[in-house]
Amino acid sequence: MFHKEGYKIIFISLVSFVAAIILIDEITASIPWLRMTLMLVVLFFFVMILQFFRNPKRTVALNENQIIAPVDGKVVVIEEVFEAEYFKDKRLQVSIFMSPINVHVTRYAMSGKINFSKYHPGKYLVAWHPKASTENERTTVVIENNTFGEILYRQIAGALAKRIVNYAQEGIQVIQGEDAGFIKFGSRVDLYLPLGTKVNVKLNEKAVGGKTIIAIKE
Incomplete structure (x- = not known):
């Protein structure tokens, strides 16, 4: 498929x-x-x-107390950072890097309402570059639900990626695990979670979109 x-x-x-x-x-x-x-x-x-461009069919076990991996790839960042675009405060960042051989479908990490969705044109630095999150072509999307409040995810184009596809529109309700977009030819996705969220993955761990549990609410 x-x-x-x-x-x-x-x-x-x-x-x-x-x-x-x-x-x-x-x-x-x-x-x-x-x-x-x-x-x-x-x-x-x-x-x-x-x-x-393969799009494997995956059955997602919906769970409001879990944040699932939005994409396939390797966890390359787990750290507390200042998120300057939307929250303008400190958040817990978890980043997943996708190589050209990974599945590049983006899935919604949790169910909820889309509060913010914005596309930013930009550069095509390698996806692991520290400035990729703020200077590369990217989209920023914020989802809100009753368990986690608001979380932000950012699709970031890499050196080979030339187009980001984002299906999230402000005001719509989305379901965890459903198709949220696509990034063509190498990229990264950053998740920004509330401080205190319990992370369920480790650095360099391989994540499977729609399957791997990134964080949980205790």
Whole structure:
């Protein structure tokens, strides 16, 4: 199953793949080893496109007392920081870095009402750069429910990402685990939680979007 944001790119890639195979077959017909090598290279890139836009179906056990991972990737930051855009106070930041081979679907970390949703154009620094959160292309979304109050998540484009897709609209009600958007070709998502929230993951732990429990309310 593929994400709808990838349909156009997958179609273009398929056409390009077929055209490349035909061209390679004609040009290198007399050089079997080169013909096979080039075909394998073209096939490799096509498969990479397919796996990047995969959208695995995941059943989410809804729980108001849990914050779940919004994306697949590795936990790279767990620290107390000052969040300057919306809260303008200290929050607990948990960041998940996605490599190009991770699933790049963004899911809602909890159910609730969208209080804030804003897109920021910006640079394309590597996603782990300290200034990526404030200078890269990004979106900021705030969800509120009765258990955690407001939490903020930020989709951040990386060096390879050129487009962030965000489905969150202010005023709508969202459900934990549902599709919240997509980031194309490498990126990061930051979560900003209330101070005192019990974090349930460790640095360098692999997170699975819609499955891994990031934080709990005791």
